[in-house]
Amino acid sequence: MNALSRLIESRNLVPGDRLPPEREITEALGVGRSTVREAIRQLQALGAVETRQGSGSRLVRPVSPATVHMPLSFAPASLREGLLQTLDVRRGLEVEASALAAMRAMPVDLERMEAKLVEMERVHMEKGTAGREDLAFHLSIYDATGNPLFHQLLEQMREAFEGFFAEPFDRPDFARRSFPFHRKLFEAIAAGDAVLAKANTVAILDIVAEDIVTMAR
Structure with missing residues (x-):
């Protein structure tokens, strides 16, 4: 998700812009399609990306590595x-x-x-x-x-x-x-x-x- 966020930032995408096609993202990041889809799904869950069948994904709020929330973590004793x-x-x-x-x-x-x-x-x-x-x-x-x-x-x-x-x-x-x-x-x-x-x-x-x-x- 961080790599995709950096790509979005590097291309100066703003809310309302469409994300690059999935194939283009996989080539730019050097990862598989399943990894790209998971990253997009995570951005969807965070309310940063909206995907509609037949029209691709678009940005609905600003995204960068600094603004994407990282998962919460804790270290329980057991x-x-x-x-x-x-x-x-x-x-x-x-x-x-x-x-x-x-x-x-x-x-x-x-x-x-x-x-x-x-x-x-x-x-x-x-x-x-x-x-x-x-x-x-x-x-x-x-x-x-x-x-x-x-x-x-x-x-x-x-x-x-x-x-x-x-x-x-x-x-x-x-x-x-x-x-x-x-x-x-x-x-x-x-x-x-x-x-x-x-x-x-x-x-x-x-x-x-x-x-x-x-x-x-």
């Missing part, structure tokens, strides 16, 4: 401590996000959210775990709030958040008991029931907290 500290933040974000999603989600948001949920359920049934798909489902809830700050905050803490979805403690059954509540959470959001959406989010996070404590022993 995996248990790090997950519990991050869980405190997840509670603050996800409980409120689920309520806002219930109040604001548009049909297209619900369609996208359900698609993520169905994929999560499919992978979970096949493998007994679905960390990456679980994260994608939660991200779709953030997006459904209509507030880009939720996604921006997550980008700042992505590394810490991803620890929950990567079989911590080498336990593929981590938080498995929370699986049924994800469908209930979606149904509450789809029904516009903010109170029930909050309750199901709390239920999921309570199970996560219990598993952190018991599996870390």
Whole structure:
């Protein structure tokens, strides 16, 4: 992302300007397309770039290496401590996000959210775990709030958040008991029931907290 920010700055791009084509960026930076796409996605999450299908990406606010926010980081004494500290933040974000999603989600948001949920359920049934798909489902809830700050905050803490979805403690059954509540959470959001959406989010996070404590022993 820093390299792309430097490229944007070197070309004197200002809000409203289109980013160079993906192929041109890969050649200029000497990296693969997947790396470029990830950098653009991160700038999107930070609200600096807007991408529309068929029209490419354009800058919506000034970007430079000095202005792009770097990910937050911390050095907990143990995996248990790090997950519990991050869980405190997840509670603050996800409980409120689920309520806002219930109040604001548009049909297209619900369609996208359900698609993520169905994929999560499919992978979970096949493998007994679905960390990456679980994260994608939660991200779709953030997006459904209509507030880009939720996604921006997550980008700042992505590394810490991803620890929950990567079989911590080498336990593929981590938080498995929370699986049924994800469908209930979606149904509450789809029904516009903010109170029930909050309750199901709390239920999921309570199970996560219990598993952190018991599996870390």
